[in-house]
Amino acid sequence: MLQIDAQDKAKLIDPLFRAGIRFWVAVALLLAVIGWGGYMYVRQLIYGLSQTGMQRPAYWGVYMVNFIFFIGISHAGTLISAILRVTGAEWRRPITRVAEAITVFALVVGTLQIIFDMGRPDRVLFVFFYGRLQSPLLWDAISVTAYLLGSVTYLYLPLIPDLAILRDNCPPTAPRWRKGLYSLLSLGWRGNRTQWVRLEKAIAVLAVIIIPVAVSVHTIISWILATTVQPGWHSTIFGPYFVVGAIFSGIGALFMAMTIVRRLMRLENYITTRQYRNLGLLFIAMTAIWFYFTYAEHLTLAAGQQTAEFPVLASKLWGQFAPGFWLMVLLMGVAFWVLVIPPLLPRRAGRLVLFNPRLAVGSGVAAVILFAVMNYSRNLPLTAALSQPGIRLTGWVLVGLALLGVGLGGAFWLKDRLVTATVIAAVCVVVGMWLERWNIVVPTMTHPRLIPFWFYRPTLTEISLTAASVALFILLFLLFFKLFPAVSIWEVAEGRVIDEARSRVKIPAPTPVGAVSRPKHWGFEEGQQ
Amino acid sequence: MTRWAMVIDLDKCVACQGCSIACRFENNTPVVKPNEALKGRAIRWNDVFPFPTNPLEADPGEYPETKQRYLTRPCMHCDNPPCIKVCPVQATFRDDEGLVRQNYARCIGCRFCTVACPYGVRYFNWAAPEWEGSLAEHLNPDRIEGPGDLEGPAVRPKGVVEKCTFCIQRLHKARARAEAEGREFRADEYVPACVQTCTGKARYFGDLDDPESTVTLLAKSPRAFRLLEDVGTHPKVIYLREG
Numbered sequence: 001m002l003q004i005d006a007q008d009k010a011k012l013i014d015p016l017f018r019a020g021i022r023f024w025v026a027v028a029l030l031l032a033v034i035g036w037g038g039y040m041y042v043r044q045l046i047y048g049l050s051q052t053g054m055q056r057p058a059y060w061g062v063y064m065v066n067f068i069f070f071i072g073i074s075h076a077g078t079l080i081s082a083i084l085r086v087t088g089a090e091w092r093r094p095i096t097r098v099a100e101a102i103t104v105f106a107l108v109v110g111t112l113q114i115i116f117d118m119g120r121p122d123r124v125l126f127v128f129f130y131g132r133l134q135s136p137l138l139w140d141a142i143s144v145t146a147y148l149l150g151s152v153t154y155l156y157l158p159l160i161p162d163l164a165i166l167r168d169n170c171p172p173t174a175p176r177w178r179k180g181l182y183s184l185l186s187l188g189w190r191g192n193r194t195q196w197v198r199l200e201k202a203i204a205v206l207a208v209i210i211i212p213v214a215v216s217v218h219t220i221i222s223w224i225l226a227t228t229v230q231p232g233w234h235s236t237i238f239g240p241y242f243v244v245g246a247i248f249s250g251i252g253a254l255f256m257a258m259t260i261v262r263r264l265m266r267l268e269n270y271i272t273t274r275q276y277r278n279l280g281l282l283f284i285a286m287t288a289i290w291f292y293f294t295y296a297e298h299l300t301l302a303a304g305q306q307t308a309e310f311p312v313l314a315s316k317l318w319g320q321f322a323p324g325f326w327l328m329v330l331l332m333g334v335a336f337w338v339l340v341i342p343p344l345l346p347r348r349a350g351r352l353v354l355f356n357p358r359l360a361v362g363s364g365v366a367a368v369i370l371f372a373v374m375n376y377s378r379n380l381p382l383t384a385a386l387s388q389p390g391i392r393l394t395g396w397v398l399v400g401l402a403l404l405g406v407g408l409g410g411a412f413w414l415k416d417r418l419v420t421a422t423v424i425a426a427v428c429v430v431v432g433m434w435l436e437r438w439n440i441v442v443p444t445m446t447h448p449r450l451i452p453f454w455f456y457r458p459t460l461t462e463i464s465l466t467a468a469s470v471a472l473f474i475l476l477f478l479l480f481f482k483l484f485p486a487v488s489i490w491e492v493a494e495g496r497v498i499d500e501a502r503s504r505v506k507i508p509a510p511t512p513v514g515a516v517s518r519p520k521h522w523g524f525e526e527g528q529q
Numbered sequence: 530m531t532r533w534a535m536v537i538d539l540d541k542c543v544a545c546q547g548c549s550i551a552c553r554f555e556n557n558t559p560v561v562k563p564n565e566a567l568k569g570r571a572i573r574w575n576d577v578f579p580f581p582t583n584p585l586e587a588d589p590g591e592y593p594e595t596k597q598r599y600l601t602r603p604c605m606h607c608d609n610p611p612c613i614k615v616c617p618v619q620a621t622f623r624d625d626e627g628l629v630r631q632n633y634a635r636c637i638g639c640r641f642c643t644v645a646c647p648y649g650v651r652y653f654n655w656a657a658p659e660w661e662g663s664l665a666e667h668l669n670p671d672r673i674e675g676p677g678d679l680e681g682p683a684v685r686p687k688g689v690v691e692k693c694t695f696c697i698q699r700l701h702k703a704r705a706r707a708e709a710e711g712r713e714f715r716a717d718e719y720v721p722a723c724v725q726t727c728t729g730k731a732r733y734f735g736d737l738d739d740p741e742s743t744v745t746l747l748a749k750s751p752r753a754f755r756l757l758e759d760v761g762t763h764p765k766v767i768y769l770r771e772g
Binding site for chain 1: 647
């Protein structure tokens, strides 16, 4: 019989056996979206991929974008859990479970996208029967399979002690199947020394192995694009660029998921601002690295001005893909701003009008109105004073200034709201990373060498299946955390033991100043020479 | 060893698109509806289009000072084809005679090859093929079939990729005829439908490994060039520059 802390039981175990009306409403809504997606997929199966917006030359579309995006999200688990475990970061304890769950579910949903995208999903097993090792798609099949198996194991192993705790601490009202499930899955865990040693060893080994596998997964996805000779894809930095992007979006997804879990289950005592602050530092670093890679990638294209490549870049910078591209840049910029600027602002800054949150709201409204006027009116009414390009430029400068106003006012408001700021950044990054995948896949597709330039617009089928994929991801998450604790109970308890042991350690107090004669210069005493 | 190759003399090409039509009837290329064609889903194994395809530097000019060039484009049957390198299931492969072939029974429809081909010669069946009226009655009955193998003009199922095969069924038939007559097969017994039909007699077909063949001799012409030589595919379709 394994014992459990009363607070842990109340916070982590009891909610698993209570399902309120809100839970069932959420499940029903998600199932409805998934059902609609299923209907659209059956239609796609019957009528073929003509139901999508894909054509020649845009042979790949939203499904491919979603595939890269979801597999990118899946890097949350490895990064947080494996790297932090290997490096012994203590603060990881309450968020490893959420991170590992994201990995597994994102991989499942990501792999589904490939099935959606296939013309002949009935032949999917051909990849294993007739696989050609020379094809990057087969590398991908292998690495994603390895990653899925590895991450399921990696989710399961640290779950075993928790399952045993659940088995022994089930409320008497719990349904029989759940008791059976926990005792089956806990594999007879008794919590004795041998079992702990084995478990710790297995987790340690797996944590080390899974890091290179995770890196390989997104590198290989980038190689699907980079090993072709298509303009804009044939780039050497795609491997690291994609891995960075994957980890980046993974942290974003983790922030969103852990905030939802924290809010819904009231786990403020478990997931504290310490997790937000430490992981936020990593997030800031990833933003900077992402900007660096993006700049490097586009600069070489811009400077090269190659006949085939330049139209791809031009379409992103000022062509048909410009809104998506600049929105992506703006979102990433916002993410960086809300993470970096608020802590830097001195508290006294609040006295300045510039940092008044009301100014932020005002500037935001002004920016939106100005932006709308500039985009929806052909000729601006001020032509007498300024030339048309001059007005446009002035307009953009004003929009920029208004956005700066939003940033300054908002930054001060966010100063004491770390969680809100982090969630804003996370949402920006997750949306921005989806756009980044879109900006990589689609412009190259629509700007081939020997096919007339074309466009691509997803149809209802693709949008429905994307919505259904997101719904499936959330549903898997919801059901998983209704069955299993959202925070690793034993790891948090272990962390408490370590903290307590530390607090009992007596740190030798420094000798009072003056008691020892201190050297005047580093190294040598005077007169010793 | 035979290495099938095609030479297209752009001086003789009148851009009549006869090759495209001949190809369509020889190879049972599905006819898509006009609205689907507008979406960019038409299938033309042999396509004829203005060149450069996307004018960036070469401006065709304003009428009457205008110069419009056209290009007719079958599959290049590259010696180093990017498409077969990316296929995860070997649905597309290069045979001993240098032909890049496509097995409809194996293709999983991932469209990696269509993405990888810099020439855009690969087409995907977005929907099941349909033929209306008399078109349906006059399909080419030829097909190359075996266990797990479906090639050539055989009617394709939806969701697979197809491409120009240099009319591989004609090669098979010519071989079979020579065998039935008990004699050696000669390279000049076989030409693809586009070569046979070409109005301006602009197309030549033959064995690039035979030093005496027309294609070998024409490939040495100072006018000879290959499409997108800089992408390293080593095409076996050789163009002769317009004079």
